[in-house]
Amino acid sequence: MHTPISRRTVLRASGVALSLPLLDVMNPVFGFERAEQPKRMVLICNALGLYPPSLFPKTPGNDYESTEYLELLKEHRSDFTLFSGLSHPDQNGKEPHDTEMTFLTAAINPGLGGFKNTVSVDQVAAMHLGHTTRFPSITLGSNTRESQSYNSNGVMLPADNRPSRVFAKLFLAGSPEEQRRQRQRLADGRSILDAVGDQTKTLNQRVSGGDRKQLDEYFAAIRTAEKELAESEAWLDRPKPEVKVEVPKDIVESSELLGRIRALMNLIPLMLQTDSTRVISLMIQADHGVPNIPGVQGEHHPLSHHGQDPSKIAQLKIIESGILAEFSDLLTQLGQRSEHGERLLDETAVLFGSNLGNANAHDPTNLPIILAGGGYKHGRYVAHDKKRNTPLCDLFVTLLQRMGVEADSFATSNGALAIT
Template sequence: MTATRTKSALSRRTLLRGLGVGLALPWLEAMAPATRSSLGLTSPDPAARRLIYVYVPNGVQPGAWFPSTEGPLAELPPTLAPLSPYLDTLSVLGGLECDKAKANGDGPGDHARASAAFLTGVQPLKADGQVHLGPSADQIVADALAGTTPMRSLAVGCEGVLRSGQCDSGYACAYSTHISWRSETTPALKEFRPGPLFDRLFRGADSELTNAERARRRSVLDFVADDAARLQRRLGSADRAKLDEFQTGLRDLEQRIARLASANAAVPDELRPQDPGSDLGEQARVMSDLIALALAQDLTRTVTFMLLNEGNNRPYRELEIDEGHHGLSHHKGDAASIDKLARIEAFHVEQLAYLLGRLRATTEGDGSLLDAAMVCYGSGIGDGNRHQHSELPILLAGGGAGTLTPLGYRRFPDRTPLNDLHLALMERMGVQPERFGDGRAPLDLRA
């Protein structure tokens, strides 16, 4: 166990070790004295803000998304209703535009441009599947924080990736399946399979195991049980309870991941499908649990969560909807299609609400992970029926370690660059690039 020798404090980087496994811990009260001596504060690291972007495809129905009046959110419009428990941390932002998602002379391809430009602020190259874009906001932050945490960043989703070929009117498929980009030509590795993501976070490089090897391996907790028992003896009652809760939650997550993958257990590895399960809600919740665990253990401070790829046309059989999402988004005023879209869009927001709940339930210092986080949720398309890239559906949640306050519904002047918001969030993460796309200045998020 890589802990300090003194009984008065534990290092924030304490690991439980066993048979090649190194398991990071959530923040414990026993870590506070070391932090207090170095920072003069009781929280583990007040500067350790977390930046999380959550992306949904195909835009929204604006009338069901935006509140009717500016100001405090006494109640939420239908699509955002699942966020009612989080009114005290919520900001709905109007008037934002992603100009580089527009055609700007490049013709059709709105979906590919929407996801490509959402975090990069760059007009994607349209040239027979070739790729040229730019580093995304999350990766600019990750570069600035490199070495601070074990992992630079984390990019996850619930749908597979394509790195070659054309998917939208000549645009590279990579544009539609990634929002996080490390460079002009390289997207960040997006993990969409809960099992391999768990391995990557908590087991090391085990993601290439065969089905038979996966069936034989033990829980990661079994490997570190002896070290965990030794640590328990050093902790106070509150920390012992928190460590027990952490281990129980981790084992439960392992079991849920195993159930998600069980439908494919008999499939030969070479034929293993990309989707580990058909229940999008459960997969999204498992991914949210993994995100919360990774952040609680300070494995990374920058996360992107692409719920589904842009232009997605999957049916939502979880909601008894057989039509594809993209097709429904072009409803042309059809009442039945609009009703189904409303259910899909509220379902997406339910997944955000679950993530916020997981962050709020995870204590850290005197607050929670949600208090330390900045969660930005939205899409690169505004009205999905019109393929517009203005009046984007964007909201913020979290406290940003004291740097964000809930604004209710705040409208900015029409066509305010979305990149101004990214600049404001980057600034709160301690990063101030000289320029970022068409961003002009950090968006004023003061109450």
């Protein structure tokens, strides 16, 4: 009989703390069965879409014929489902690319007067999981700090766009002085919250009943923040996982589009393997100038508005093929089996899509959506009505339910999308 040990057990020596990998004996059932693997979610958006004629087959089903773009993913055919006819309703905004703000939220009429964004689907999952992991979520951007992740107040969460900084946050312990400063910040936050809470009684004596209700809600939010701060501090005492890879180097030139995407995508398996987070979003942004890719002379954004010019379309397809090749490499990494025969991909739902179905016309309908992994039955092309699209949020509901969120709806959904 084996005595169970904590999965947080570390080997310690002078100045060294070495994390152990997940072992059978760490399972509470005496090591005879492996513990259930956590569910994970990765959401990737290519903000300038994908050229539809090169992506979508002519007929749906399991026996769909391959296309120019799907050939790049052919080794993963049994691990993904391609969808068409999905979109968010009422996406006519102030500017043609304002739908970048709403890909993960589905808030209507982005950018128009009075518009306020809503919570994104990744943050709903992150709030459900809380500090189960060191980071409830990680938000990445290929060039700038702009992201598609929004908190419950509709405020954008800035993206990490430097792989070296992401790596340091995930895996480098930091100096004792840095840890002391972080503890002090957390302590200051709690003392401020406590000070505000001490004034509740006095304030309640001076305000109306309606104001007291509002104050009660406010202080309830403060107490939630206190709990989150305490949970964050608890992670300071736990050694960060060790990984046998070199610290990634930042690519300074924004024109190195594929290299920047690759550097960020290479971090995703590490995040999941070490259970540093279970919710990741990545925005492949529109502004990279002229990509440094052989055969491409124009900027990505103008090329997406090709006006049916064959030369521009040819260059656009070179760029998009490169992006899909990087996505294929990510699926390859996630699909590698461990010594126990498990694959990260089987427990990780990976959505790759765009806020634009036809970038040439700024059309936010009939979005290109690929869902890989997650334990779903794949190997199909599912075509929904191109004229009366199914809400993409139906798929979001399905993904949230898989993450353990008790949700029957999200934003503009009509319910969950059956994909098994």
